[in-house]
Amino acid sequence: MIISESLVEKLLQKDKRSVARSISIIESENSDSSELLKVIYHKVGNAYRIGITGPPGAGKSTITNQLIKVFLNENKTVGVIAVDPTSPYTGGALLGDRVRMNEIGLNPGVFIRSMATRGSLGGLSKTANDAADIIDAAGYDYIIFETVGVGQSELDIAQAADSTIVVLVPESGDSVQAMKAGLMEIADFFVMNKSDRPGSEQAITSLKTILMMKNYEDKLWFPTIIKATAVDNKGVEDIANEIARHRKYLLDTGNFQKRRENHFHMRIKEIVEDRIKKILWSSEGQRKIHSSLDSLKISDISPYKIADEILDNFKKQL
């Protein structure tokens, strides 16, 4: 057991190094990992979680960066989890952007963690939420998930926030693509970034049309569209205000609790599936597959038949 009391103690005092080490422990996915998460759980739940997603190149990181500044000015602390391969935090950007983004991470009120979309031992969404719990327990006021809006697990992460923001740019067909990618369903509100570009008004009109065609069950909240040019710091205050307005709406209507309960269910699902995968594909599970194949040519047998066998075997193993 490498989780010392002093690590937990320092973590709960918002010690950045301990936050970082704790996240490394949960990323390593050993037995300490779920132990640590159980120990700190009573401290989790106070941070407000914001998901920022959208197509690559929409300016999600710039908005994140500017929002951090707004929150810092209000004397709030911010944790960022970036799971966007095109984010400057994770390296996919011009050097200048990256330097600017990393600088803000040096601020004592800011903790930034980037996560690879590949190669994590557990599921991406599970790991990102575990990391958020760590940052939450440490006492940060806001947690921002920055994820690219393509791919199911990336959307799942953005969606597991209290407020989910979808960032679009006025390129032709952008909103249609967003619709296809499932972004329309998860947006609490939209940001039309780079709105100084030609075609911006037209893009907003077409987005509005699409939104009006949808049937939103909740009559008290209708997704708005905030115009911004984040690179010039225009509209960022409006985004922060809209987050606050959405937060107030959630609390006033009791939807805050409902939403957190839904996310809690999703969370449990992820954890259970992750554990079962581990039991299933232990070295024994893998051996079973290999031995099934040794004597066979692929074309001889349907993978569905082998799957039947593995499941039978799994039942005996439990």
Next chain:
Amino acid sequence: MIISESLVEKLLQKDKRSVARSISIIESENSDSSELLKVIYHKVGNAYRIGITGPPGAGKSTITNQLIKVFLNENKTVGVIAVDPTSPYTGGALLGDRVRMNEIGLNPGVFIRSMATRGSLGGLSKTANDAADIIDAAGYDYIIFETVGVGQSELDIAQAADSTIVVLVPESGDSVQAMKAGLMEIADFFVMNKSDRPGSEQAITSLKTILMMKNYEDKLWFPTIIKATAVDNKGVEDIANEIARHRKYLLDTGNFQKRRENHFHMRIKEIVEDRIKKILWSSEGQRKIHSSLDSLKISDISPYKIADEILDNFKKQL
């Protein structure tokens, strides 16, 4: 049982309507679905599978479209599975593009199926591979998976091909982003599309540098970079030739069989996990979560503790 003998018979005769209906059956994920896949399995394995992936806007669909024409000229038949939300096939494109793409689908030698990245009952990768088996059994010569190169399941699909092509464009930082997104690892070769744009040579040089830094285990195949401007049909023959060269390399070295075996293992894994999820989250599994929560406030209990309970219950259920 809605799988009639005549459906299977017509499917094996490459009847497009029966191919489409069979894929709808496997998408519906009922008991007929695995039955159908078992029945046709002895006919699967003859199609050559090509994965085309890369960032949104790189021109993957245009390349797919042009490659289809090359194959048709060689009197070959082609099936396409598009799981790219930004693809013209799935609707995320200008109307003109979409019309052009849909036109080629009317050719008797071409079958095109688009899949939503969201809302499929089974896993995306499992469903795409099931659909490929249907098209394969129907006797199509080539199967092209077009997927956007962001998101784990999309990459999994592209990677489950015999030849995987990563399409990039000469935008700054594109190859760095591709590296971060895990595209470098899966590429058998690259296409630098829109190579008439400024910065193209520089992008190729930087891609070469990244490739040289990697340690490729296989000394007989090193990923090449093909220059193309697919929209003007430039370089498409080169892409087709490189696919043929890679195919020959796989067959000559015995790597073809090895690769298919690896994919076969992946496939079995996906099927098993999918089935377990179904058992786990049957209405009973869901009820268990709800009843656990009814008497509790979220903050009282760690999701990890509830996961423990659900797993215990699952063991009894099996």
